[in-house]
Amino acid sequence: MTGLVTGWGVLSAAGDSVTELLAAVRVGAVVGVDVRDRFDEPLPTAQAPAIADFDVRRLLGRKGTSFLDRATALAMVACGRALADGGLTPDDDNRHRVGVVLGTTTGSLKSTMDFSRETLVQDKPYLVNPVLFPNTVMNCASGQAAIRYGLRGVNATVAGGPLAFLYALRYALNALRRGYVDALLVGGVEEYTPNTAWAAELTGAGPAGEAAAVYLLRRPAPGLTGTPRAQVLAVATGFQPEPSADGLAGCVRRALATAKVRPADVWAIASGELDTDSLSEVVPAAAQRMSVRPALGDCQSATGALALGVLLGHYAEDPAARGRPALIVGRSRDGAVAAAVVRG
Amino acid sequence: MHRVVVTGLGPVSGIGIGVHEFTDGLRSGRSAAAPITSFDASGFPHHWAGEVPAFRPEALLRRLRVADWGRSALFAAAAARLAALDAGLSLPTTDPGRVGAVIGTTSGESTVVEQLTAELVAGGYPAMSAEALRQAPAERLSYAVSAELGLAGESVTLTTACSASNYAIGYAYDLLCWGEADVMVAGGADSVCRWAHAGFYRLGALTERACRPFDRDRSGILTGEGGAALVLETLEHAQERGARIYAEVLGYGVNCDAHHMVAPNEDSVAACMRLAQENAGVKPEDIDYISTHGTGTPANDLCEARAIRAVFGDRVPPVSSIKSMLGHTMGAASGFGAIATTLGIRHGFLPPTINWANPDPELSWIDPVPNTARPATVRVAQNNGFAFGGNNAITIFGAIR
Numbered sequence: 001m002t003g004l005v006t007g008w009g010v011l012s013a014a015g016d017s018v019t020e021l022l023a024a025v026r027v028g029a030v031v032g033v034d035v036r037d038r039f040d041e042p043l044p045t046a047q048a049p050a051i052a053d054f055d056v057r058r059l060l061g062r063k064g065t066s067f068l069d070r071a072t073a074l075a076m077v078a079c080g081r082a083l084a085d086g087g088l089t090p091d092d093d094n095r096h097r098v099g100v101v102l103g104t105t106t107g108s109l110k111s112t113m114d115f116s117r118e119t120l121v122q123d124k125p126y127l128v129n130p131v132l133f134p135n136t137v138m139n140c141a142s143g144q145a146a147i148r149y150g151l152r153g154v155n156a157t158v159a160g161g162p163l164a165f166l167y168a169l170r171y172a173l174n175a176l177r178r179g180y181v182d183a184l185l186v187g188g189v190e191e192y193t194p195n196t197a198w199a200a201e202l203t204g205a206g207p208a209g210e211a212a213a214v215y216l217l218r219r220p221a222p223g224l225t226g227t228p229r230a231q232v233l234a235v236a237t238g239f240q241p242e243p244s245a246d247g248l249a250g251c252v253r254r255a256l257a258t259a260k261v262r263p264a265d266v267w268a269i270a271s272g273e274l275d276t277d278s279l280s281e282v283v284p285a286a287a288q289r290m291s292v293r294p295a296l297g298d299c300q301s302a303t304g305a306l307a308l309g310v311l312l313g314h315y316a317e318d319p320a321a322r323g324r325p326a327l328i329v330g331r332s333r334d335g336a337v338a339a340a341v342v343r344g
Numbered sequence: 345m346h347r348v349v350v351t352g353l354g355p356v357s358g359i360g361i362g363v364h365e366f367t368d369g370l371r372s373g374r375s376a377a378a379p380i381t382s383f384d385a386s387g388f389p390h391h392w393a394g395e396v397p398a399f400r401p402e403a404l405l406r407r408l409r410v411a412d413w414g415r416s417a418l419f420a421a422a423a424a425r426l427a428a429l430d431a432g433l434s435l436p437t438t439d440p441g442r443v444g445a446v447i448g449t450t451s452g453e454s455t456v457v458e459q460l461t462a463e464l465v466a467g468g469y470p471a472m473s474a475e476a477l478r479q480a481p482a483e484r485l486s487y488a489v490s491a492e493l494g495l496a497g498e499s500v501t502l503t504t505a506c507s508a509s510n511y512a513i514g515y516a517y518d519l520l521c522w523g524e525a526d527v528m529v530a531g532g533a534d535s536v537c538r539w540a541h542a543g544f545y546r547l548g549a550l551t552e553r554a555c556r557p558f559d560r561d562r563s564g565i566l567t568g569e570g571g572a573a574l575v576l577e578t579l580e581h582a583q584e585r586g587a588r589i590y591a592e593v594l595g596y597g598v599n600c601d602a603h604h605m606v607a608p609n610e611d612s613v614a615a616c617m618r619l620a621q622e623n624a625g626v627k628p629e630d631i632d633y634i635s636t637h638g639t640g641t642p643a644n645d646l647c648e649a650r651a652i653r654a655v656f657g658d659r660v661p662p663v664s665s666i667k668s669m670l671g672h673t674m675g676a677a678s679g680f681g682a683i684a685t686t687l688g689i690r691h692g693f694l695p696p697t698i699n700w701a702n703p704d705p706e707l708s709w710i711d712p713v714p715n716t717a718r719p720a721t722v723r724v725a726q727n728n729g730f731a732f733g734g735n736n737a738i739t740i741f742g743a744i745r
Contacts, residue, residue: 041469096615099600104503105481106452116461116539125387126542133543134605134732137450138482138503143733146602152612155600155735156511159452159482159501167500174518180598198469199477238441239490239499250441333478334487336499 001177003169004228005342007086007216009078009187010309012296013049013209016081021306022313024295030207031295041194044201049297050192050210060148067131068144069108071191074212075141076148079185083149086216088183090150099153099181100142101172102214103164103188103301107138107157110193141189153181162272163237163330164188165304166338169217170235176219187214188305200298209297213305229312233259233325233341241335248329249282251337256282259325259341267324268314270307272299274329283327290314304328308342315344348520349744351587352431352575353683354423354531356404358394358568359669363430367687369669370695371717376670377553377566382455383538390545392553393536394568394671408492414453414479417488419571419676420533424489427529431575432587436494442525444497445489446516447573448508448532449675450731452482452501455535489529489573497525506672507598507637507729508532509572509679510737514596516576517739526581531573531682534674541567547606549641555672556699557638557665558645558712565639568671572679574686591689594724594740595624601734608644608730613651617726620738621655626724628656631740633694633725635681638665639672648728649707662720664697664713678729678737685725685741694718 010017013031014024024031032047056065056073065073079100083090090098106112115136119125134140139157146155154175160167165188172186190196192210200206217232218224236255240247256263268288269279292299292306299306307328315321321344328340355362358376359369368374376394385391401410401418408421424445428435437443451457456479463471483501490499498519502511509532516528544550544565551564582589597619601609621628637648645665652660666684667673673680684695700714724742731737 044470095602096599105483106457107482107503109457109480112451112457112539113461113464115543116458116537117465119538119542120462120465125385125538126389126545128539128542128546130543130546133547136539136543137505137732138452139505139731139733139735140605143600143605143735146600146734147605150602152600152602152615154598155504155602155733156598157503157733159449159485159503161481161483164483170498171500171502171515174515174522177522178518194469198472199480202470202472202474203477204474237498237500238496239444239487240496241491332483332487334484334491336483336487 001173002220003173003176003217003232004220005215005230006218006228007082008312009081010213011051011074011078012211012306013051018309018313021309025290025292025310028294039194043194043197045207048192048197048207069111069135071108071189072141072144074191075102075189076145078187078212078214079145079149082185082214082216088216095150096152097182098151099155100145100151100185101156101168102142103168104138104157104159105161105300107140108135108191109195111135113195161300162303162332163336163338164301166235166330166340167237169232169340170237172217173235183216183218185214186217188302190300190302205298207297209299211296211299211302211306213302213309230315230342230344233343235340237338239336248278248331248337252279252282252327252329252339255339255341261325261341265325266327267321268326269329270310271329272303304330311342345521346523347579348517348576348593349579349582350574350590350686351577351582352427353686354427354430354573355680355683356396356399356419356423356571357670357680358396361398362426370684371693373696373698373715374669375698382536390550390552392566394566395536396570405492408488413488414456415535416449416453416533417484420447420485421488421492423531423571423573424529425492427573427575428493440494440496442497443495443527444525445486445495445499445529446512447486447489448502448512449482449485450505450508450534451540453480454537456480458537485533504735505731505733506674507678507731507735507737508675510729510739511598513682513739514598514737517593517596520576520578527577529573530576531679532676533571534569534676536567536569554699555640555668557640557668557697558704558707558710559700560702560704562640562642562645564641566671568673570673570676572676572683574682589744591686591741592744594626594742596620596739597623598737603734605732608647610647610651613647613730613736614654616736616738617655620740624740626740629659630724631661631726632722633661633688634663635685635727636663636665637728637730638667640667646706649710653709660709662694662711662713664695666695668698678727681727682739685727689722689725689741689743692719692721694720
């Protein structure tokens with residue numbers, strides 16, 4: 001099961017391109033943006049790896065955007081850019097065959113907690129604003145993106161925190177393989193809010209980051225125009241909470257076997273934060289290691305999507321890397337593991 | 345391509361915990377509706393819901409430490425444990441990597457998020473407890489299932505709101521069909537919470553005490569909760585271990601309205617039915633029963649009934665809504681629908697739509713199996729699930745041949 005990456009839409013603290021993303025990850029220092037004026041509420045830090053200058057109205061217009069939460073708006077913008085970059089214009093002939101698969105952690109924690117707070121602080125617990133109710137469901141971003149671009153194909157939201165993008169990628173490959181759709185926007189999105197900032201701070205996962213990265217994934221088919229940026233060859237996942245378990249290494253081996261890629265040929269590994277030890281017996285020591293987190297903070301469900309962006313940045317600038325396979329890997333605190341094999 | 349069958353059922357619901365109680369609840373038209381106890385609902389004009397007051401996770405779970413998980417994860421894991429027992433699965437299986445879990449949900453760990461909100465209101469953001477923050481991510485629903493049953497295969501939570509269990513069943517079905525797994529536990533879970541209750545009330549979608557789908561005077565949903573799990577496996581795997589087979593998963597379909605976040609869309613719902621039927625290799629005339637989404641709101645039931653007529657023409661099979669008994673269990677809803685459908689096929693009966701009193705002249709083609717379960721031969725049945733975000737998902741089950 002494979003898919004072709006034919007377009008991208010990437011927004012992060014590092015900028016709006018995979019080139020800037022790669023540059024920031026190479027430097028490896030937190031891309032700090034001044035967030036002090038962003039919210040009325042106090043924040044744990046004055047600077048954070050959040051997206052600067054994101055103007056919803058400028059990017060999406062006034063109509064229908066005033067009640068969007070930030071995560072949803074970011075996802076909508078990233079989806080639009082991935083469609084445009086991939087040269088896919090939804091119309092009445094294709095919109096039933098194009099869909100959206102996004103990763104998430106808790107949806108918009110801010111939207112949900114703000115809504116929930118109203119039930120506690122208002123005179124009556126039901127004095128919530130019903131217009132904001134849809135923002136509390138975790139499929140809000142994918143549903144709104146589908147509405148904006150008129151995409152009626154498979155539409156799914158996959159929870160997985162740090163692994164969400166890899167799960168979404170696997171879900172998308174299945175839908176492509178089964179022939180349910182011809183193209184899918186696949187990505188991950190996390191907003192920076194007081195809620196996520198404090199959550200990361202209080203659980204020791206900080207600093208919280210912010211990003212939306214979405215890719216247009218197409219079914220390999222004759223007549224597909226344009227040069228794909230990369231091919232997703234395989235995704236493997238598993239749940240291995242026991243410390244003794246084969247864990248991530250076994251997952252990587254399965255992904256490579258499915259992709260028919262020899263471990264010795266792996267040229268790079270991209271991840272949130274890499275524990276290279278666990279993969280030292282699988283992947284050559286010479287393979288480049290690229291970690292998103294030191295530069296962009298804890299971007300949760302956008303982490304894997306940023307890792308793919310880093311690889312795409314590499315493939316774009318380095319002709320020698322073209323045609324060589326790379327890995328995106330991740331592990332969650334609960335013991336879930338996932339690995340994707342891509343080739344530029 | 346492997347055939348996929350249902351071999352175990354695990355309902356944790358307000359009308360029964362475990363397959364025997366649940367079957368009895370469906371047959372007798374039991375109602376879960378009662379005054380809310382899981383939060384202080386005294387300030388709400390409508391304060392009934394379909395809770396599961398008899399849920400004692402510690403009595404059902406063997407491996408999970410209850411304190412480590414939120415209520416929805418516990419619903420999911422308890423349902424999965426019951427389904428695994430019902431399936432007679434020996435755990436851990438010989439190849440745990442070939443067994444996985446896919447769980448659907450609307451609001452994930454909603455009661456954990458509400459606890460965080462209460463802490464925030466009381467003491468500001470820094471007062472949020474780290475343990476609750478660790479329990480809040482929605483992916484922990486499927487992880488709870490995998491951890492409880494010792495499964496090492498794919499473990500994914502699909503958060504496609506109120507059709508999420510059908511998404512989960514469909515994805516699990518695909519993985520089994522394609523030979524990527526031997527056994528998958530699929531279903532959904534959600535918990536009753538203040539914010540959803542408030543949201544549905546303010547949308548004007550909440551009824552006072554009785555949910556009466558397809559009735560002329562239907563007035564909305566009751567919020568509900570629970571966990572629904574099905575053990576799905578390849579036919580060969582089930583036959584090799586001599587498992588009892590309830591029914592076969594024939595296929596499913598998903599699509600998106602791309603129209604409105606909240607209002608259902610008749611054409612899109614009809615298109616989803618056609619997708620599911622095509623995927624399952626059945627025609628409308630093959631279908632003997634539809635377990636509807638049937639929320640009991642005027643808008644949903646009208647939209648759904650019209651879509652059914654558009655697809656089935658003048659041969660509309662009997663339909664019912666088990667939400668009349670359970671309330672709207674959100675992400676678990678189509679999982680309970682799948683369990684009810686499977687039981688109907690296995691035992692030859694149609695679950696009723698309770699609280700039904702008056703035919704709706706606008707839905708003249710609908711036979712809602714009013715109030716009393718009905719004996720019937722069910723060879724093929726369709727299980728509808730729709731959701732906020734326009735996420736439609738429909739599963740189709742058949743008697744094993």
